[in-house]
Amino acid sequence: MNYTIYQNISIHFLKVGSISNSSVLQIGSAGVIQSQSSLYNTGGYEQPAEEAEAIEAPPQAPFVPL
Numbered sequence: 001m002n003y004t005i006y007q008n009i010s011i012h013f014l015k016v017g018s019i020s021n022s023s024v025l026q027i028g029s030a031g032v033i034q035s036q037s038s039l040y041n042t043g044g045y046e047q048p049a050e051e052a053e054a055i056e057a058p059p060q061a062p063f064v065p066l
Contacts, residue, residue: 009027011027
């Protein structure tokens with residue numbers, strides 16, 4: 001059985017806070033979603049970075065539920 005789906009999507013404003021490596025952003029419908037994970041050395045680095053220095057973190061504000 002074949003389905004034909006026609007859709008028209010108008011997005012006037014889309015704000016994405018963050019997308020991590022395991023996130024999926026989907027607008028509309030899709031028959032198959034294939035995952036992809038890519039790691040690139042765009043800076044041409046050949047050795048690990050220096051160890052980060054420990055600093056005292058400032059106090060955080062409490063989370064506000066949305």
